[in-house]
Amino acid sequence: MFIYKTYKFRMYPTNEQVAKIMIFFKAKRFIYNNYINEMKKIEVARNKLEYLYSFEKFHEDLIKLKKEYPWLNDVDGCIIRTTLQDVNDAYEKYYHGEASYPKYKSYYQSQTYKTVCIYHNYRKNKSQSIEVNLAKKIIKLPKLNEVKISGYRKLINFEKLILSVTVKKIGKKYYAQVLVKENWKNEVSTKFSNNIVGIDLGVKNIVTTSDGVKYPGLNISRIQNQIKLLQKRLSSSQPGSKNHEKITLKIQRKYQVISNRRLDAINFITNDLVKKYDILVVENLSVKEMLQKSNSSLSDKMQNSSFYEIIKQLERKAYLYGKKVIKIDKFFPSSQLCSKCGYRNKELKNIDIRTWVCPKCNSHNDRDINASINIMKEGKKIMENNC
Ligand SMILES: [Zn+2]
Structure with missing residues (x-):
């Protein structure tokens, strides 16, 4: 220490x-x-x-x-x-x-x-x-x-x-x-540590680890509906009026609540992961790509900025605690490969398929856990090549 x-x-x-x-x-x-x-x-x-x-x-x-x-x-x-x-x-x-x-x-x-x-x-x-x-x-x-x-x-x-x-x-x-x-x-020597984890970022579960732990995503549908209603009221109110200003403030406050809850959740998850593991493997996300999608829906934007924030915090905290973050190529087909035998199942591009049976080795794969195990294995390869 x-x-x-x-x-x-x-x-x-x-x-x-x-x-x-x-x-x-x-x-x-x-x-x-x-x-x-x-x-x-x-x-x-x-x-x-x-x-x-x-x-x-x-x-x-x-x-x-x-x-x-x-x-x-x-x-x-x-x-x-x-x-x-x-x-x-x-x-x-x-x-x-x-x-x-x-x-x-x-x-x-x-x-x-x-x-x-x-x-x-x-x-x-x-x-x-x-x-x-x-x-x-x-x-x-x-x-x-x-x-x-x-x-x-x-x-x-x-x-x-x-x-x-x-x-x-x-x-x-x-x-x-x-x-x-x-x-x-x-300080912890990450170079020879076996305490490695693969992290899959997703929609239903915001984080799934290769040890099979799932951190559920935030449920903000209620507050999102409230915002939608307020925005309707806003567009029918007179710009510059007191009422208009009041509704604008209310909307801002709702966004604030989402933002707070989101950051709290991310803080909790990243603290947990950095404490438990020495080497954390994640998929690389491109910020530029996310910016290009800026006309997408609010929940997409939230999702993207959450992923970005998780990686940023993992890197920051890993640095503080002497741990290591490995980012793997975002084109690596983590969710399509069977983590037991390496068979590639191209039908799995469809995000609705949550579990699948590998046609080659017959193992039952949970989509997210399987992906995170693949991410972990890819990270291990990178570690070994660098040593
Ligand atoms: Zn298999």
């Missing part, structure tokens, strides 16, 4: 470094506020349930933004990414009902930035984007190079796994908060 720990150093930047730090602060504020502006435009035009996709979209927009504002090219790219992550999280919290609407960042609120440590391992050349050298009393940060530091006189060396650094200006003083993962050498 391992723990997270923060080391706080006082920094003594040169005038030149101070000027750069101020630009980084400005970049964070600029990106954050720009994101809110864009979100406000999108919210007017689109269904709120699509908010989960925004992170990818804004990543694409970054390229355009850098052309328009060339000074952004001089900013440590990690700062921009972590800012996008922050504002995206703020929106997720808002839509989950955990926080109020994200607010614009003012000059004084944004006297801080965060940058992530990137490790390069090319042949025998190992390097990392952030380093702390206690003998020289310096911290090496991207685009700033070496900055003088003080603190932790009793520490001899800093051979720790650095995750990120938050630079802060408090009053006239500068600080670097270094987040590290300690004892990380003892």
